Amino acid sequence: MRNIKLVLSYDGTEYSGWERQRDFRTLQQTLEAAVESLTGEAANVVASGRTDAGVHAIGQVANFRTNCRHDCETIRRALNALMPDDVRVLEAIEVNELFHATYAAKGKLYRYVMYDGLVMDPVLRRYALHCHWPMNATAMHAEARELMGSHDFSSFETAGAPRESSVRTITHVAVFRDGPERIWNRQSAISHQPSAISDSPLLFLEVSANGFLYNMVRAIAGTLIDVGRGYRPAGCISEILKACDRRRAGPTAPPHGLFLVRVDY
Amino acid sequence: MRNIKLVLSYDGTEYSGWERQRDFRTLQQTLEAAVESLTGEAANVVASGRTDAGVHAIGQVANFRTNCRHDCETIRRALNALMPDDVRVLEAIEVNELFHATYAAKGKLYRYVMYDGLVMDPVLRRYALHCHWPMNATAMHAEARELMGSHDFSSFETAGAPRESSVRTITHVAVFRDGPERIWNRQSAISHQPSAISDSPLLFLEVSANGFLYNMVRAIAGTLIDVGRGYRPAGCISEILKACDRRRAGPTAPPHGLFLVRVDY
Numbered sequence: 001m002r003n004i005k006l007v008l009s010y011d012g013t014e015y016s017g018w019e020r021q022r023d024f025r026t027l028q029q030t031l032e033a034a035v036e037s038l039t040g041e042a043a044n045v046v047a048s049g050r051t052d053a054g055v056h057a058i059g060q061v062a063n064f065r066t067n068c069r070h071d072c073e074t075i076r077r078a079l080n081a082l083m084p085d086d087v088r089v090l091e092a093i094e095v096n097e098l099f100h101a102t103y104a105a106k107g108k109l110y111r112y113v114m115y116d117g118l119v120m121d122p123v124l125r126r127y128a129l130h131c132h133w134p135m136n137a138t139a140m141h142a143e144a145r146e147l148m149g150s151h152d153f154s155s156f157e158t159a160g161a162p163r164e165s166s167v168r169t170i171t172h173v174a175v176f177r178d179g180p181e182r183i184w185n186r187q188s189a190i191s192h193q194p195s196a197i198s199d200s201p202l203l204f205l206e207v208s209a210n211g212f213l214y215n216m217v218r219a220i221a222g223t224l225i226d227v228g229r230g231y232r233p234a235g236c237i238s239e240i241l242k243a244c245d246r247r248r249a250g251p252t253a254p255p256h257g258l259f260l261v262r263v264d265y
Numbered sequence: 266m267r268n269i270k271l272v273l274s275y276d277g278t279e280y281s282g283w284e285r286q287r288d289f290r291t292l293q294q295t296l297e298a299a300v301e302s303l304t305g306e307a308a309n310v311v312a313s314g315r316t317d318a319g320v321h322a323i324g325q326v327a328n329f330r331t332n333c334r335h336d337c338e339t340i341r342r343a344l345n346a347l348m349p350d351d352v353r354v355l356e357a358i359e360v361n362e363l364f365h366a367t368y369a370a371k372g373k374l375y376r377y378v379m380y381d382g383l384v385m386d387p388v389l390r391r392y393a394l395h396c397h398w399p400m401n402a403t404a405m406h407a408e409a410r411e412l413m414g415s416h417d418f419s420s421f422e423t424a425g426a427p428r429e430s431s432v433r434t435i436t437h438v439a440v441f442r443d444g445p446e447r448i449w450n451r452q453s454a455i456s457h458q459p460s461a462i463s464d465s466p467l468l469f470l471e472v473s474a475n476g477f478l479y480n481m482v483r484a485i486a487g488t489l490i491d492v493g494r495g496y497r498p499a500g501c502i503s504e505i506l507k508a509c510d511r512r513r514a515g516p517t518a519p520p521h522g523l524f525l526v527r528v529d530y
Contacts, residue, residue: 009386009388010387011390056388080384085387087387088385088386088387089384119341119345119353120350121449122274122321122350122351122352123276123321123392125350125351179444179446181444183388184445
């Protein structure tokens with residue numbers, strides 16, 4: 001059988017997350033219905049990870065197996081024609097039969113978008129969290145940097161998804177202000193400028209890691225928002241990490257600010 | 266009575282335009298309901314112009330009269346609290362009793378957003394027209410420049426809105442590629458760079474004039490899209506202008522790419 005890798009972009013607003021569910025509209029079900037309609041075969045579309053309800057993606061990766069003979073460009077165009085316009089196939093590529101979007105993933109980049117302007121922008125309201133207080137991006141960045149490296153992140157893991165280990169390695173983390181064009185950038189802001197340079201009301205939290213625990217980026221975002229508005233002191237992230245206790249960290253930030261930006265293999 | 270000027274931003278997707286209608290959700294009705302709820306008075310909120318169904322604004326201006334004693338910052342916050350999040354009051358200012366948002370307007374800036382990337386971006390799908398062909402922005406800009414100055418624009422006016430005169434003066438017009446941050450920019454791109462500099466899939470048509478005929482920017486956009494895809498030759502805009510015949514111009518482009526950017530008084 002052929003193995004087709006897809007790169008996907010979606011607006012998660014109207015979806016109950018990635019994973020197929022009996023009574024809700026999900027991304028997996030939408031993709032699988034389109035693949036089944038195209039190929040006439042039962043489809044199983046597997047993603048790099050299951051994004052939650054309301055979470056967006058500009059570079060999700062998925063794959064499925066098929067016996068159909070359409071070339072990849074035809075598959076890409078046909079799937080887009082068969083799906084609603086809030087989910088798009090950016091690329092379709094035939095890959096080695098061993099490729100598996102979940103298990104082959106070596107790392108992912110997530111971006112959490114915040115907006116601390118006085119009045120929320122209607123065009124951005126589905127894609128950024130409105131923070132009702134001026135945020136100190138410099139303090140947020142300094143705390144975020146304490147997350148770099150390998151740690152037990154169980155303080156930032158929502159219960160209910162037991163894993164063998166809650167140790168993960170964060171390879172890039174930054175908080176900075178930037179313009180709206182950053183929302184669409186598939187590269188991480190490796191050379192993050194000091195936040196004071198920009199007076200944009202948009203703040204970005206970027207986290208790259210070899211893997212993420214359940215709700216990990218949203219728990220980190222919620223904690224750093226506490227830092228940004230002055231509710232938590234310098235040094236708090238190190239203490240929260242050491243505690244290995246979810247109750248020590250901040251709230252899980254809402255899903256609509258979160259983007260899965262890229263998956264590396 | 267006090268006279269309150271509002272600067273408004275809205276996502277027009279879910280509205281049947283500005284003007285109050287019996288059976289449809291409109292911006293005027295939404296604003297008036299909020300003002301009535303705040304002041305306890307019957308409200309008449311007048312805008313600089315009536316944007317059509319589906320058209321967005323980042324700098325619409327409106328005004329209303331009231332005897333209420335709230336300060337302007339309270340009015341701004343209260344109206345935002347009383348309205349859905351796809352319409353926002355950016356500013357509320359007390360102005361001279363003679364100010365009228367419609368009649369005092371000296372000029373407006375509209376922006377039409379197009380996207381000619383292969384795959385439409387789900388996040389941009391409500392705010393830019395997907396052009397399914399590569400667009401020649403340089404040719405579009407050259408034709409657009411023929412619109413500069415005072416002309417009878419009846420070739421770009423949808424019938425059904427008789428006016429005393431169809432002569433208007435365009436003071437700025439440009440077509441250029443730029444990043445998504447341009448969507449939010451309230452300034453016109455006076456120093457427009459040659460389009461070839463940028464490889465962004467986003468194209469912008471900007472038009473400033475002392476007034477606009479019904480559907481004028483959308484008719485100009487539809488005609489320039491014909492130019493951009495090679496359907497109309499150089500010089501066509503001058504001929505269309507001279508003809509004073511709506512049938513000579515291109516189709517009225519869809520509303521979701523259009524933004525009212527700014528109103529000058």
